[in-house]
Amino acid sequence: xxxxxxxxxxxxxxxxxxxxxxxxxxxxxxxxxxxxxxxxxxxxxxxxxxxxxxxxxxxxxxxxxxxxxxxxxxxxxxxxxxxxxxxxxxxxxxxxxxxxxxxxxxxxxxxxxxxxxxxxxxxxxxxxxxxxxxxxxxxxxxxxxxxxxxxxxxxxxxxxxxxxxxxxxxxxxxxxxxxxxxxxxxxxxxxxxxxxxxxxxxxxxxxxxxxxxxxxxxxxxxxxxxxxxxxxxxxxxxxxxxxxxxxxxxxxxxxxxxxxxxxxxxxxxxxxxxxxxxxxxxxxxxxxxxxxxxxxxxxxxxxxxxxxxxxxxxxxxxxxxxxxxxxxxxxxxxxxxxxxxxxxxxxxxxxxxxxxxxxxxxxxxxxxxxxxxxxxxxxxxxxxxxxxxxxxxxxxxxxxxxxxxxxxxxxxxxxxxxxxxxxxxxxxxxxxxxxxxxxxxxxxxxxxxxxxxxxxxxxxxxxxxxxxxxxxxxxxxxxxxxxxxxxxxxxxxxxxxxxxxxxxxx
Numbered sequence: 001x002x003x004x005x006x007x008x009x010x011x012x013x014x015x016x017x018x019x020x021x022x023x024x025x026x027x028x029x030x031x032x033x034x035x036x037x038x039x040x041x042x043x044x045x046x047x048x049x050x051x052x053x054x055x056x057x058x059x060x061x062x063x064x065x066x067x068x069x070x071x072x073x074x075x076x077x078x079x080x081x082x083x084x085x086x087x088x089x090x091x092x093x094x095x096x097x098x099x100x101x102x103x104x105x106x107x108x109x110x111x112x113x114x115x116x117x118x119x120x121x122x123x124x125x126x127x128x129x130x131x132x133x134x135x136x137x138x139x140x141x142x143x144x145x146x147x148x149x150x151x152x153x154x155x156x157x158x159x160x161x162x163x164x165x166x167x168x169x170x171x172x173x174x175x176x177x178x179x180x181x182x183x184x185x186x187x188x189x190x191x192x193x194x195x196x197x198x199x200x201x202x203x204x205x206x207x208x209x210x211x212x213x214x215x216x217x218x219x220x221x222x223x224x225x226x227x228x229x230x231x232x233x234x235x236x237x238x239x240x241x242x243x244x245x246x247x248x249x250x251x252x253x254x255x256x257x258x259x260x261x262x263x264x265x266x267x268x269x270x271x272x273x274x275x276x277x278x279x280x281x282x283x284x285x286x287x288x289x290x291x292x293x294x295x296x297x298x299x300x301x302x303x304x305x306x307x308x309x310x311x312x313x314x315x316x317x318x319x320x321x322x323x324x325x326x327x328x329x330x331x332x333x334x335x336x337x338x339x340x341x342x343x344x345x346x347x348x349x350x351x352x353x354x355x356x357x358x359x360x361x362x363x364x365x366x367x368x369x370x371x372x373x374x375x376x377x378x379x380x381x382x383x384x385x386x387x388x389x390x391x392x393x394x395x396x397x398x399x400x401x402x403x404x405x406x407x408x409x410x411x412x413x414x415x416x417x418x419x420x421x422x423x424x425x426x427x428x429x430x431x432x433x434x435x436x437x438x439x440x441x442x443x444x445x446x447x448x449x450x451x452x453x454x455x456x457x458x459x460x461x462x463x464x465x466x467x468x469x470x471x472x473x474x475x476x477x478x479x480x481x482x483x484x485x486x487x488x489x490x491x492x493x494x495x496x497x498x499x500x501x502x503x504x505x506x
Contacts, residue, residue, distance in 0.1 A: 002139060002142065003139075003141045003142045004132075004138050004139050004140055004141040004142055007141045008132050008138075011125070011128055011129040011132055011133075014125060014126055014129040015129050015130075015132075015133050017298070018126065018129065018130065018286065018294070021294065021295075021297055021298075021356040021357070022355050022356040023355070025295075025297045025321065025322070025356060025357055026321065026322040028297045028298040029297050029302060029303065029320065029321050029322070030056070030057065031298075032297070032298065032299070032300065032301065032302050033054075033057060033060060033302045033335070034054070034055075035300075036300065036302055036335055036336070036337060037051040037054040037060060038051070038054075039088075039089060039114075039337070040087070040088060040089065040339065040341075041054075042085065042089070043085045043086060043087060043088060043089055043339070044075075044085060044086050044087075045075065045086065045087045045339065045341060049063040049064045049341075050063055051063070057320050061304075061318065061320075061342075064341060064342055065342070066306070066316075066318065066333060066342050066343075066344055067340070067341060067342050067343050067344065068343070068344050069107050069343075072087070072340070072341075072343065075087050075339075076095075076108055076109075076110060077108075079091075079092050079110055079339075080095060080108060080155055080156055080158075080161075080163075081156055081158070082156075082158050082161070086339070087110065087338075087339025087340070087341065088110065088112050088114070088337070088338055088339030090112075092110040092111070092112045092338065092339065093155075093158075093160055093161040093162070094110070094111040094112075094116075094161070094162060094163075094169050094173070095108040095109060095110055095111065095155055095161075095162070095163040095164075096108070096109040096111050096163075096164070096165065096166040096169060096278035096279075097109075097163045097164055097165065097278075098166070098277075098278040107278075108163055109166075109278040109279055109338070109340070110338040110339055110340070111166070111169055111278070111338055112337060112338040112339065114300060114337040114338070115280065115300055115336060115337045115338040116169075116170070116173055118299055118300035118337055119280045119281050119299045119300045119301060119336070119337065120166075120170055120276065120280070120281050121170070121174075122281065122296075122299050123274065123276055123281030123284065123296065123299070124170075124281075126284055126296065127247050127272065127274060127284055128140070130272070130284055130285075130286040130294075131245055131270070131272060133286075134270075134286075134287070134288055135244070135245075135270065138244060139211060139242060139244070140211045140212055140244055140245065141181065141211075142209070142211065142242070143181075143208070143209035143210055143211030143212075143240075143242050144181055144182060144183045144205070144208045144209060144210050144211065145181055145182045145183070145210070145211070145212045145213075145214060146182075146183050146184075146201075146205050146210045146212070146213050146214070146215075146223075147167075147171070147182050147183075147189070147213075147214045147215065148167065148189070148201070148214065148215030148216065148219055148220055148223065149165065149167035149168050149170070149171040149189040149190060150164060150165025150166075150167045150168040150190075151164055151165060151168050151190050151191060151192040152164025152165065152168040152169065152172065152190065166276070166277070166278045167215075168189075168190055171186060171189050171190060172186075172190070183201075183204055183205045183208050183210065184200065184201045184204040184205060185204060188200045188201060188204060189201075194219070194478045195478075198222055198223055198226050199226060201223050201226075202223055202226040202227045202229075202230055203230065205223075205227065206227050206230055206231050206239055208240075209240065209242055210239075210240040210242075210243055211240070211242050211243060211244050211245075212243070212244060212245050212246070212247070213243070213245070213246040213247070213248075214246075214247045214248075215248065215250075216248070216249065216250035216251060216483070217248045217250070217251060217253055217256040217260075218251060218256065218397075218398070218483065220246070220248070221256060221259060221260070221263075224236050224263055225263075227239055228263070235263060235264060235265040236263050236264045237264055237265055237266040237269070243264065243266070243269065244268075244269070244270060245269070245270040245271070245272060246260070246269070246270070246271050246272070247272050247273075247274050248271065248272070248273055248274070249273060249274040249275060249276050250276075250483065251483050252361075252378070252382045253271065253273060254382045254383075254385070254386050255382070255385060255386075255389075255395075255396045255397065255398075255399070256397075257271075258389070258395050258422075259395060259397075259421055270288060271288075272284070272285045272288065273285040273291070273293060274293075275293055275361060277345065277347070279334060279336060279338075279340060279343070279345050280299070280300070280301045280334060280336050280338075281296060281299060281301075282295065282296060282301065282332075282334075283295055283296060283359065283361075284296065290358070291360065292352040292353065292358035292359060292360055293358060293359055293360065293361070294356060294357075294358055295321070295356070295357040295358065295359055297321065297357065300336055300337030300338075301334050301335070301336050301337075302334065302335040302336075303320070303321045303332065303333070303334060304318050304319065304320055304321075304332075304333040304334075304335075304342065305318070305319055305320075305321070305323075305324050305330035305331065305332060305333060305349075306318050306319075306330060306331045306333060306344075307328060307329070307330060307331075308328075308329040308330060308331055308348055308365075309329075311331050311365060318333065321357060324351050324354065324357075325351070326350075326351045326352060326353065326354060327350065327351070328350065328351070329348050329349070329350050329362055329377070330348065330349055330350070330351075331344060331346075331347075331348050331365050332344075332345050332347050332348070332349055333345070344365070346364050346365050346366065347361060347363075347364060347365070348361070348362045348363045348364065348365055348377065349361055349362060350362050350379070360379070361379075362377055362378065362379035363377040363378030363379055363486075363487070364378065364485075366489070367485050367486055367487050367488070368487050368489060369401065369402065369403055369414060369487050369488070369489055370489060371403035371405065371412070371489060372403070372412055372448050372454065372455055373444060373448060374442065374444045374445040374448045374455065375442065375444045375445075376414070376438065376442055376444075376445055376487065377442075377487070378486050378487055380438060380441040380442045380445070381399075381401065381438070381486060381487060383437070383441050384434055384437035384438040384440075384441050385399070385434065385437075387433065387434075387437035387440075388430055388433040388434040388437055391429075391430075391433040391437075392424035392425065392426070392429055392430045392433055393422070393424060393425065394420055394422055394423060394424035394430055395420060395421045395422035396418055396419070396420060396421070397419045397420060397421040397468075398418075398419040398463070398467075398468035398484060399416060399417065399418040399419065399486065400416075400417050400468075400484050400485060400486055400487070400488065400493055400494055400497065401414055401415065401416045401417070401458075401486070401487050401488075401494070402414070402415055402487075402488045402489075402490065402491045402493065402494040403415070403489065403490075403491070404459065404491075411454065411456050412454060412455055412456065413455060413456040413457065413458055413459055414455075414458040414459070415458070415459045415461065415494060416431075416434070416458055416459065416460050416461065417461045417463050417467075417494055417497055417498065417501075418460060418461070418462060418463060419462075419463035419464075419465065419466075419467055419468055420462065423462070427460055427462060428460075430460065431457065431458060431459070431460035432457070434458060434460070435449070435457045435458045438458070461498070463497070463501060464501060467497060467500060467501055468484050468497070470500055471484060471496065471497055471500055472484065474500070484497075
């Protein structure tokens, strides 16, 4: 019996709704805004900002300033202590622990029951809907889904209240029926020790009929490598011949693409990117031929955008979705059914289409290098690394980069710490290829590099195997959705890594 053919019609309604994104996105977003403000009208925040009288976007935009985690932190901490009706109606019992661009080591993002339903789980459903529409003869529900998750812990010892990785929260609250079609066991999925969990996941999954994968590329790669070690096989599709698709997110897939192609030999294997953050589920790669993500406009998320070049302005331009232009970099602002209001999430995007609204993630508002006016963003770095890898036959596993500030001769440079999964034959040739590719990707970097007068050619340092994982482990972030920041405008991250490596580079 083909179980997938029986289940597939369930997704047809959503497939039609996704088609309507092309013509009804503005109306959907306006409806989301009114639904959110109406729900929160009697909360402390809603009363303070007059949500009972909100009748449209202009009124909403005038009701409050753009918020950051620091400006909402006191409210969220009260919610974590069990206080109801603060930012969202009732008590919010779940908090996604996330590292981020704040003054604190961790952020605690509220995840309400409403957001689980109308955003996070809605995103999972739509991943399946989009996939089934694109693939003619799927058997995805005839096997098991290998879903990686993090861990959680008690929240201030309040009953039934926990903090943890978003993935752990999703697994903890998932419909019990889904557990029938997923691996590993819930107890294994929620283990805190990633090394122990990696081995147990591999052992539990290797003898099952796994048809789909979901998780962060770096951590999934580690699990798949362990599966091959235990099974003695060369390729993953020898272990799971019915494997069809990998839904991936959390980090850019480009540095891992060739490694997955080596591990999974089946040319029909599908890879679909998702944009699922602690704060919400925002995008799905609905077309395998298009790397852009479809913005999910009818979930419990209302979107606004700030042009990136105005982000540090005291009065930046803020536009709703229907005010964006293609080709511009924007910082994303969200209001959600978890009580994040006009919240600057920290991610930057560029729209590639407005009918429907499709975008690519270009980086983080604080993940860039602009020490010398070069305005290098993660999107530039990812594309340049891909070019350098193609030119030299290398494969990059992890990396981070930071500035080396001016010396006595007014010279400066970027320093790249790169862990390779396949070394280039000539690391100097790789550094040159990367430097030239960055100049092609970024005209400001190219201008600063002119004639080596100020910005010198980048410096490449090869990281020893496992260095980045050691850094994550030392910071309690091994596994889950954590990753080392790719670009940093100061040397705080790279100097820690170099110290761990035992290097004297400064």
